[in-house]
Amino acid sequence: MFKEQIKKEIENIKNNNLYRFLRKKDNIDNILDFSSNDYLCLSKHPEVINAVKDGLRYGFGSTGSRLASGNINHQLLEEKIAQFKETEGALIYSSGYATNVGVISTLCKKGDIILSDRLNHASIIDGCRLSKADVLIYNHCDMDNLIHLIEENRSSYNNLFIITDGIFSMDGDIAPLDKLKNIADEYNGILIIDDAHGTGVLGNGKGTLKHFNLKPSDNIIQIGTLSKAVGGLGGFVCGIEEVIEYLINTSRSFIYSTALPPSVVSGCIKSFEIMEEGTLTKKLQENIELANRIFKEYDLIEKNNLTPIYPFIFKEKTMDIAEHLIKNNIFCVGIRYPTVPRGMERLRVSINVGHSEEDFGALCECIKDKII
Known part of the structure; x- marks a missing residue:
């Protein structure tokens, strides 16, 4: 049957x-x-591959969760990410999907409200569904609609979370983080940014927040992946120390997942070191400009891309x-x-x-x- x-x-x-x-x-x-x-083609970069090989000295797998036997070289990567993103702390997960699901479902509770962009990634949508918060969808990058929904509903809830992709994965457009940050500040909200496609791409590689010349603050949580511009595997969240400490103690997709293989962690550390040099990010922007010109010549796009x-x-x-x-x-x-x-x-x-x-x-x- x-x-x-x-x-x-x-x-x-x-x-x-x-x-x-x-x-x-x-x-x-x-x-x-x-x-x-x-x-940035870092998945095939010789220095990254050599770092992966060096990481094999710890063994093929991590053998357990981070809170058991799997905490090997992982904190070195977290320190590197926090330094790169200019935040107080960072925490790595087994995937970008696990990060969004774990962070959102842990932080957003009953009595809270989430405002989520209509075109957010599926992992954000699933994280919202798993949370016990109420969820409202605002029209894609529509600040007037977002403000309208907040003003209609804010007084009935404890915490307000605004969640958005930094760069939207199917359209390549950029969320107006400067406006979203102002709205979060005005209405005493928390802004969660999934910067999966922004890290290594915008803001000299630092991401979408840097692209808008915004500094990390207490009410900003950045989520990212290690599987795109970084060229590896895994996800991360970064923000204030209290958020990281709380997630270590309560986030189910972190607590109950086997830690990333230490060789992958070593490779990701090297990738961030190479990204910090800025050469590859500059080359990517040059290729975007070149693609803009050629795609326009073939009438495949109407306006220039930034991503x-x-x-x-x-x-x-x-x-x-x-x-x-x-x-x-x-x-x-x-x-x-x-x-x-x-x-x-x-x-x-x-x-x-x-x-x-x-x-x-x-x-x-x-x-x-x-x-x-």
Whole structure:
């Protein structure tokens, strides 16, 4: 009975053209990859790889949770992140998803209210659902709508949390953190920023907060990932010491998860050291400017991007174009519902420091071949 039910639901997914499958990147050296979040190409950086190898002296795995046998070199990475983000402390988790779910569900309690941007990442949405706080959704980056919802509801709740992505992963646009910080201050709220796609990209690599020349403060909590510009695996949260101490004692996805392998931690430490030099972040910004020019020439964008994420919206043609790219050794997956709204299907083009002018041209020409 259960098997038949599952089979029926899978068929329904297929019939609605929403079927997903795992695609292996064969012959990886000959594939032009425009789907990776490895913005600074640190996952393949020789110094990072050597640091990973050096970290293997601790063993293959961490063997336990951080509060048991798994606390090895992890605090060294947390110190590096806190220094990099200019915060009092930091705490690393097993993934960015686990960080958002763990931090939000722990800090946001019954009697509190969360205001969440409509286009926030799924991990934020799930963290809100797992919390016992009431949740209201404000229109994407719409400060007037946010203020309206706060003024209608603030007096009925203890704590107010405003939660947003720094850079939105499917559109590449930037949250107005300067305005959000002012709103949080005015209404005695806490601003939680998921800077997964901002760290290593904006603000000379320091992230979206730095991009707006904002300094960390008591009512700002920054969340990030180690799996995008850092090139590794894991997630982190940083902020005031009291928040970090509280999460160590109460955050379930931290307490009950095996700690990251120490070799991964060593690699991430080296990645932050390289990011601090600033060379790769500068190169990424130069590539963004180059991509802006070329993508405009092919009428794929109308205005310049500040981030390495480009949504090319082709609606019902998207998946056919994605398959055409794959056949031509260009890896750029199509994004569809429920990741994006129906009718907003797109190629999510993600560029990095390793891409060249020729690479951007090859992508555009291949897309042009299919849409003409």
